[in-house]
Amino acid sequence: MKRKSAISVSSIILSLTLLFTGCSSSDDTAKEASSKPKEIVIGNIGAMTGSSATLGKAQSQGVDLAVKEINADGGILDAKVKVVSRDDGADPTKSKTFVEELVDKEKVDFMVGPTNSTPAAASMAYLQQNKIVSILPIATSTQLINPNNPYAFRLIASNAIQAEAIVKLAVEEKYKKIVLVADTSALGTDGMSVMKESMKKYGVTPAATVTYKADDADMTPVAEKIKDAKADVALFWTLGADGAKIVRSLERIDYINDLDIIGYTGLVMPNFKELAGPGADKVTVVSAGSWALEPGKTELAPKYWEIYQKLIAEYGEKDKRDTSASIIASGYDAVYLLKWAIEKAGTTDSEKVKQVLETDIQEFDSIYANHYEFSKKSHEGFPVSDLVKSKMDDMAYGELYKKAE
Amino acid sequence: MQEIVTALANGSIYALMALAIGIIYSTTQIINFAHGSVIMIGAMTSYWLLSIFHMNYFTAILLAVLINIILSMVIYKVSVEKLGDLTQNSSWIVTLFGAGIILDNTARILFGTEPKAYPFLFDGHVISIFGTKIMIHEMMMILVAVIIGVLYQIVIQKTNFGRAVRAVSFRPDTARIMGIRSNRIVLMCFAISGAVAAISGALIAPITFASYTMTYSVGIKAFAAALIGGLGNTKGAFIGGISLGLIEGIASMIVPGGLKDAISFLIMIIVIIVLPGGILSAKLFTKGELKTEKI
Numbered sequence: 021m022k023r024k025s026a027i028s029v030s031s032i033i034l035s036l037t038l039l040f041t042g043c044s045s046s047d048d049t050a051k052e053a054s055s056k057p058k059e060i061v062i063g064n065i066g067a068m069t070g071s072s073a074t075l076g077k078a079q080s081q082g083v084d085l086a087v088k089e090i091n092a093d094g095g096i097l098d099a100k101v102k103v104v105s106r107d108d109g110a111d112p113t114k115s116k117t118f119v120e121e122l123v124d125k126e127k128v129d130f131m132v133g134p135t136n137s138t139p140a141a142a143s144m145a146y147l148q149q150n151k152i153v154s155i156l157p158i159a160t161s162t163q164l165i166n167p168n169n170p171y172a173f174r175l176i177a178s179n180a181i182q183a184e185a186i187v188k189l190a191v192e193e194k195y196k197k198i199v200l201v202a203d204t205s206a207l208g209t210d211g212m213s214v215m216k217e218s219m220k221k222y223g224v225t226p227a228a229t230v231t232y233k234a235d236d237a238d239m240t241p242v243a244e245k246i247k248d249a250k251a252d253v254a255l256f257w258t259l260g261a262d263g264a265k266i267v268r269s270l271e272r273i274d275y276i277n278d279l280d281i282i283g284y285t286g287l288v289m290p291n292f293k294e295l296a297g298p299g300a301d302k303v304t305v306v307s308a309g310s311w312a313l314e315p316g317k318t319e320l321a322p323k324y325w326e327i328y329q330k331l332i333a334e335y336g337e338k339d340k341r342d343t344s345a346s347i348i349a350s351g352y353d354a355v356y357l358l359k360w361a362i363e364k365a366g367t368t369d370s371e372k373v374k375q376v377l378e379t380d381i382q383e384f385d386s387i388y389a390n391h392y393e394f395s396k397k398s399h400e401g402f403p404v405s406d407l408v409k410s411k412m413d414d415m416a417y418g419e420l421y422k423k424a425e
Numbered sequence: 426m427q428e429i430v431t432a433l434a435n436g437s438i439y440a441l442m443a444l445a446i447g448i449i450y451s452t453t454q455i456i457n458f459a460h461g462s463v464i465m466i467g468a469m470t471s472y473w474l475l476s477i478f479h480m481n482y483f484t485a486i487l488l489a490v491l492i493n494i495i496l497s498m499v500i501y502k503v504s505v506e507k508l509g510d511l512t513q514n515s516s517w518i519v520t521l522f523g524a525g526i527i528l529d530n531t532a533r534i535l536f537g538t539e540p541k542a543y544p545f546l547f548d549g550h551v552i553s554i555f556g557t558k559i560m561i562h563e564m565m566m567i568l569v570a571v572i573i574g575v576l577y578q579i580v581i582q583k584t585n586f587g588r589a590v591r592a593v594s595f596r597p598d599t600a601r602i603m604g605i606r607s608n609r610i611v612l613m614c615f616a617i618s619g620a621v622a623a624i625s626g627a628l629i630a631p632i633t634f635a636s637y638t639m640t641y642s643v644g645i646k647a648f649a650a651a652l653i654g655g656l657g658n659t660k661g662a663f664i665g666g667i668s669l670g671l672i673e674g675i676a677s678m679i680v681p682g683g684l685k686d687a688i689s690f691l692i693m694i695i696v697i698i699v700l701p702g703g704i705l706s707a708k709l710f711t712k713g714e715l716k717t718e719k720i
Contacts, residue, residue, distance in 0.1 A: 071538055204683030232682030237633045237643045240431045241677035241685070261540045261634055268632075273427060274551070274558045294542045295634055297549075 057099040057368050062087070062355065063128035064103050065118055065143070066135030066158070067110035075135040075158050078343035080105055082157070082351025083132055085334050086359075096359045097366070104128060108139050115139030116146065123150050129368050130154070132354045137161030138206065144169050151370040153377070155357060157350035157388075160285075162210055165399045171370060173377055175350050175357070175388055177308070177402040179207075182284040183214035185306045185407035186255050187222055189282055195253035197227035199246050201266065202257035203234035211257030211284065227251055234262060243269035246279065253280045256303075260289030263303070264296035271299045282306070282409065293413045300413040304424050309408040310390050311346040312421035320420065327352070327387045328420075338418035345419050346388070353388040360384050426557040428674050434563035436670020437570035441625040442647030443654060443662035444574060445618040451594045451657040452607075452614045458521040459500055460622060461644025462528035465637060467493045467623030468630040469536050472543050482546070490623040497619025500524050501612055532637040540639070543630035566628045573621060574663050581659070590614065594657070646686075649693045655703025664704050669693075 064083045066076030087101045095101055104126045108115035115134050122128045123146060131147055131154040134140040140159040147154050148169050156164060156174040160182070165174050177185070190198050200215045202208035212229065219226055228249035232242045243266060246254050256263050263283060270276040276299040283305045293300040310324050319325045331348050335341050357377075364380060365372035381394045381401070392401030410421035442464065449457045457463075471489035474480045480488070504520035545562040552559060581587035592600040593610045601607050626640075633639045646669060654665025669689060676688040696704065 204681075230682065233642070233686060235638070235642055236682070236685075237629065237639075238431065238435050240428075241674075241682060244428065244678075245682075261636075265632070265634070272551070272558075272560055289539070291539055291542070295540060297542070 057097060057129070059102055060096050060099050060130070060362070060368060061102045061104060061126060061128045062358065063119070063122035063126065063131040063133075063152075064105040064351075065108055065115060065122065065131065065133040065139075067139075068105075068107035070109045070111075072110040072136050074342050074344070075347065076107060076110075076133075078347035079133055079135050079157055079351035079354075081331075081335055081341075081343055082348040082353070083355050085331070085348075086352045086355035090355065090359055096362050097368075101355075101359075108134055108136075110136040110139055112139045112142035116142045119143035119146050123147070123152060128152065130358050130373075132157060132351065132358075133159075135159060137164060140164055144172060147171065153358070153361075153370050153373050155354040157354045158347060161207070162214055169399075171374060173357075173394055173399045173401060175353060175392065175401050177285070177306075177404075177407055178400055179210050179284070180214040180217070181400060181402055181404050182306055182407065183211065183257070184218045184221070184404050186282045186284060187215060187218035187224070188404070189306070189409050190253050190255060191222045191224055193253075195280070197249060197251045197253070198224060199249050199251035199254045200226045200229045200257070201242065201246070201254050202229075202231055203259070203262060204231050205234045207259075207286070208234065208257055215255055215257060232262070234259065236262070236265075239265040239269040240272065242266050243273050243275065246270065247273055247275040251279060253282060256281055256283035256287055258283065259286050260292050261295065263287045264289075264292055264300075267296040267299040267303065271297060276302055280304070283412070287412070290418075303412040304409045305412050305421075306407040307410040307421045308346055308389060308402075309406045309423070310388070311349065312408055312410045312423045313416050314423055315425045318416065323385075323387060324349075350388045353386055356387070357384060357392075426555060427559065428678065429671075430557075430559050430563055430567075432670045432674025433667065434566040434670070435673065436650075436667035437567045438625055438629045438643065438666070439646055439650040439669050440663045440666025441570050441573060441621055441628075442643070443650035443666045444577065444659055445621040445625070446647060446651045447654075447657050447659045447662040448577075448614045448618045448621070449611075450651070451659070452590060452597075452611050453505070454657075455505070455517045455521070456648065456651075456656075457500075457615075457618065458518065459504070459525035459528060460618070460647065461640035462525040462532075463493060463497060463500070463619055464622040464626040464629070464644075465532060465640050466496060466528055466626075467619075468543065468626030468635045468639060469532055469637070471623070471627050472541055472630065472635040473536070475544065476541070482544070486623065486627050489627065490620045493619035493623035494616045495619075496528075497615040497622070498612055501615040505611075505615075506608060529637050536635075536637060538637070540634035540636035543627075543635040545631040546628075549631070562628075562631060569624065569628060570663075570666075573624065574659070577617075577659060586610075586613065646689070649690060653693055653696050653703055655705040658703060658705050661703045661705035668704070 064080055066079045067073055068076035083103055087103050090101050104122055106118035108118055131152050134143055135158040137159045148171055151171055154172045158176055160176055160179050162178050162180045202212040230242050230245045281303040287305050327349055328345055331345050361373045361376045362368055364376045377394050378396045381392050386392055389402050390406045393403050394401050409424045411424050414422055446457055446460055467489045470492050471485045474485035474488055504524045505517055508516050546565050547561045550561050589605045589610050592605055593607045597607050650665035650669045651662055653668055654661030672689050672692050673685055677685045680688060
C-alpha cells in the first residue's frame with residue numbers, strides 16, 4: 021500500500037515537473053516569437069452585410085490595402101502580415117463569438133474593429149482579458165474607451181469629441197437659443213448625454229432638449245418643439261433618414277428658414293439632400309478636417325490627396341463602390357499605426373506596443389486625422405480641433421466634404 | 426390647428442391600414458401580419474414607376490394598386506387558402522409573418538437599403554388657413570381616407586358583393602350552403618385590402634420615405650387602431666385610426682417623443698380591457714344590432 025502511494029506521489033511530482041518545464045520552454049518560445057515573429061496576424065471584424073455593411077466593407081478595404089502594401093514592402097519586423105476577417109453583421113452576439121474564435125483559434129496578435137459600437141462593446145472584455153491591442157477606426161460610442169479597456173485605441177472622433185465640436189461651433193458662432201435633438205436609442209441617449217455635458221462645459225443652457233423614437237414615421241412633433249423653443253440653431257444627434265424627416269417637417273411647419281442645423285457624422289447619408297429637400301441647405305455637419313476640401317479648392321492637402329488617389333486606383337471612383345474614402349482611410353491608418361508601433365517597440369508584445377502608442381504617438385505620420393492624441397490617460401486619438409464644419413448638401417467627387425465658409 | 430391637421434392626417438393612414446386589416450379579419454377571423462409589407466410594396470412599386478418610368482402620379486398609383494391586388498391574392502392562395510379551417514389552427518400566424526418577411530427581403534434586394542424621397546401630392550404645396558400653414562398632401566390624406574371609407578361602406582351595404590361579405594362574415598358555413606362561394610369572397614377581400622394598401626403606401630411614403638422598412642413602426646399602430654375601433658369592424662377601424670392619431674398628437678405635445686408610443690399603447694390596452702370588442706362594441710353603439718351590422 022505504502023509502495024503504491026510512493027509511486028503515485030513520484031508520478032505526480034514528475035508530471036508537475038514536466039508540466040512546468042514545458043510551460044517555461046513554451047513561454048520562452050513565445051517571447052522569441054514576439055520579438056522575431058514569423059507571421060503577424062491581424063483580426064479584422066465588422067459589419068460587411070446588413071444595414072451597416074458599408075462600414076465593414078470600408079474598414080476591410082482599408083485594412084486589405086495597407087496589408088498588401090506592407091507585405092510587398094517586406095512586412096513588419098520581417099514578418100508577413102496575415103489578415104483574418106469576419107463579418108459580424110453588426111450583431112453583438114456574432115461579434116463576440118467571432119472575436120473569441122479569432123483570439124483562440126486564429127491566434128490574432130492585434131485587432132481592427134468591430135465597426136459598430138454595440139458589437140464592439142460586447143467583444144471588448146474578451147480582447148482585454150487576452151491583452152489584444154485593438155484599434156477602433158469606426159465605432160464611436162463614448163464608453164468604449166475607458167480605463168477598463170486598456171488595450172483599446174480609437175482613431176475616429178468619439179461621440180463625446182463630436183458633441184464637444186458641435187457645441188463649440190454653436191457657442192463660437194454666438195447662437196442664442198440652442199436646441200439639442202436626439203433619438204431615444206442607445207446611440208441617441210449617449211449623444212444627448214455628451215451634448216449636455218459639453219453645453220455645461222461651455223456654460224450654456226439649452227433652450228430645449230427634444231427626443232423622439234428612432235425611425236418614427238412622423239417627425240412633426242419634433243419640429244414643433246424646436247419651433248416652440250424659438251431656436252436659432254438645432255444640434256442634431258440623429259441618423260440620416262430621421263434627420264431628413266425632421267428637416268422636411270421643419271419645412272412643413274415653415275420654420276426651416278429661421279434655423280441652422282449642425283449635425284454629427286451619423287447624419288450623413290448619400291441621398292440626404294434628396295430626402296430632406298431644399299431644407300438640406302441649412303444643414304452642416306462636423307467632419308474630419310483632413311478629408312474636407314478648403315473652400316474653392318479641388319484637392320485635399322498633398323498627403324491626403326495622395327492617399328485618396330491610391331484608394332481610387334485600388335477601389336475605383338465613388339460611383340464604383342458604396343464605401344466612403346475617409347472611412348477606408350481610417351481602416352488603412354489602423355494597420356499602419358500598428359506597423360509603426362510594433363516596429364518602434366521592436367516586438368509584438370502587447371504591453372510594449374501599448375506603451376509606444378501611449379507615449380510616442382506624436383511621431384506617427386497619420387493619414388486619417390491630422391494627428392492622434394493618445395496618452396496614458398486617454399486612448400481617444402482624434403483631436404477635437406480636427407473636426408470642422410462642412411456643408412451637407414455639396415460634396416466633391418461624391419464623397420469629400422467641402423468646409424463651410 | 427397645425428397639430429390637429431397632422432394628427433388627423435396620421436390618423437387617416439392608421440384608419441386606412443386598420444380598414445384593410447379589418448376587411449380580411451371580418452371574413453376570415455385572421456389578422457394579416459403581412460399587411461405592412463404589402464403597403465411597402467405598393468409604395469416602392471409606385472416610387473419605381475414614378476422615378477424610373479417617369480409615369481404620372483395617378484397612372485403609377487393605379488398600376489401599383491393592380492400589382493398589390495395580384496400580390497394580395499397570391500398571398501391568400503399560398504399562405505391562407507391551403508390551411509383549411511382557419512378557426513381550427515393557427516398556422517396562418519406563421520405563414521403570414523413568413524410572407525411579410527419574404528416581401529421585405531425581396532424589396533431590400535430589388536430596391537436597396539437606402540430610403541427614397543417619395544413625392545408629395547401637389548409638389549408638397551402649402552396653403553395658409555387661419556394663419557396656419559398646412560400641406561395640401563395632409564389634407565388629401567384625410568380626404569382620400571374618408572372617400573375610401575365611405576365607398577367601402579356603400580359597397581358593403583348596397584351591393585350583392587357586400588351582402589355576400591356580410592353573410593360570410595356572420596355565418597360562413599350557412600353562407601356556403603346558401604350558394605355563396607366563401608373562398609372567392611375572402612379572395613376578393615384580400616384583393617380589396619391590397620388595393621387600399623397601395624393607396625395607403627403612396628400617401629404615407631412622402632412622410633416616412635419609401636424604403637423596405639417604411640412600415641415597421643406604423644404597421645403595429647395599424648393593428649392597435651383596428652383593436653381600438655373593434656377588430657373586423659370597418660367603421661370602428663376609422664374611429665380607431667383617427668383616435669390613435671389624435672392620442673399620439675396630444676401625447677407628443679405633453680411627453681418626450683420617446684414616450685409617445687408607450688402612452689398610445691397604454692390607452693390601447695385600457696380600451697381593450699374595458700371594451701374587449703373595441704370602442705364600437707360599447708352599448709351606446711350596439712343597441713339591437715347583429716354582428717353583420719358592425720362590418
